[in-house]
Amino acid sequence: MATQQETETQNLTLVQAVRDGLYTEMQRDDDVLVMGEDVGKNGGVFRATEGLYDEFGGDRVVDTPLAESGIVGTAIGMAAYGLKPVPEIQFQGFIYPAFDQIVSHAARLRTRSRGRYTCPMVIRAPYGGGIRAPEHHSESKEAFFAHEAGLKVVIPSTPYDTKGLLISAIRDPDPVMFFEPKLIYRAFRGEVPEDDYTVPIGEAAVRREGTDISVFTYGAMTRPTMDAAEHLAEDGVDVEVVDLRTVSPLDRDTIVESFKKTGRAAVVHEAPKSGGLAGEITAIIQEEALLYQEAPVERITGFDTPFPLYALEDYYLPSAARVEAGIRDAMEF
Template sequence: MSQQEQTTDSQSLTLVQAVRDGLYGEMQRDEDVIVMGEDVGENGGVFRATQGLHEEFGDQRVVDTPLAESGIVGTAVGMAAYGLRPVPEIQFLGFIYPAFDQIVSHAARLRTRSRGRFTCPMVIRAPYGGGIRAPEHHSESTEAFFAHQPGLKVVVPSTPYDTKGLLAAAIRDPDPVIFLEPKLIYRAFREDVPDERYTVELGEAAVRREGTDVSVFTWGAMTRPTIEAAENLAEEGIDCEVVDLRTLSPLDDEAILESFQKTGRAVVVHEAPKTGGLAGEIIATIQEEVLLYQEAPIGRVTGFDVPFPLYALEDYYLPEAARIEDEIRETVEF
């Protein structure tokens, strides 16, 4: 559900432009919002997601940091505890691990550790995922690490409209949010995005395609090949419902269960490795709550349990429409 603050004109934006637009709007709205990270200032970030913010807001609110992820996030935790709303950028999700201790031991626990005296209103932005022919550590999809940690919210947009609204909601949230941006589709398409500020509520999934035969749950960059697979299968008479989860922690259990009760079949698509991936949690939730509606084993289309491969094997590793179609057919025909 989206909440616009006022009706306004729109512009056609890519997903990465929507990130920048969301940051700009929240920095205008609230002077406590601070952007920080490696090269986010004068250079505008490695993907130019913060381009122009330094010129607009100055080096006290758009801060170029040393190349030290633990220091970036640790500093942001201190800022957040004392009333600011920092938005640190980690250039790639695969670079976040030096800051893992700061995230799970401090940011996620600050509210409970202080018995509510302090909160940690910060948003850690990180481009994630493969498909751009990047070297090692640049193609990680390890969202399950963070969804597993109580005290963190995990958000993964798949459209420019949602990106701006979800980012605004994340920045306004009183607790820490991991905001993962699917860089494969940073510039893949455009969508009309309102010029004015608005929010998209955290914790609510979006049904991207209504269907009756099988529910397909996905998020981020995998939403587009999943919709493509659904449209292809419609020509064969298979009617897929595609649910974009958008927020991975907290999961929108109500939307998941409602869709499954309608179709009785499900497939989960994510590019992270299969073992320990969030597909398993989604499947367990379905079987705990609505097992008696189940008509077939629930399928998974995921990355493989190997380090993300380089170049020649990258397209083979990532779920593509053809592989998604095969799993959906098998589920429907069971």
């Protein structure tokens, strides 16, 4: 349930919606600041912070030294001290130096201090493959963070949701990992209100209603999943597509409700299969709707291999053809 107000809208790409979300919140709240590598004068390597440096100045749009642990670690200190930092990690594949700070401190400052200290911050990072990027620039490692209690993990797939979820994340009292599907940063435009609005964290969106099978996905994989669903409709297979939008905490109610209607499910993500979100979603179905189940849950995912260099990435990423084949398997069981 988005709290969209009557307002002027703009036709934005997903990455422009990131920028608009930051701009909107920074205007509204002087405590919000962005920090990271090349976010200032350069406006971010993907232009997600374009113009913010000129608008808000170097104290609120901060080019930092090249040090992810330093970026996140200092952001934790800032957050605990009353600011609302939105650090950017340039690519999700470069987040690992900051992993200790994220899991050992950001995720549990509230728990450890029994609520005395908190860590209201949003760590933004583009993730995922498909843009012919160099090594270490295409990974999809949301499961590492979804595994960590104390972190919320958000992955939008539309410009509208991007701005609304980002604003929710910035206003959230706890740390939020905000992973942006860079494959669709500029793939399409959508209407985005100029004013501030929120899309709640933890609520999935049904992108296509169907009765035969529920397909759960998120981020850049929403598009090939929708394509496969439309193609299958021509053969009389009525696919329901659920865009999770938040992968931690998962929207169990929407997952279970959809599954009870269809009795069959597939999960699509570009992250590797083993230890991925698909396993978690399958477990929820087992726990909550076992007696409705008519087929094994299909996992249509990246392979359990390192993400290949880009000459092979099209094979690695679930394509509409792979999604369709997986759905057919679940239907034919």
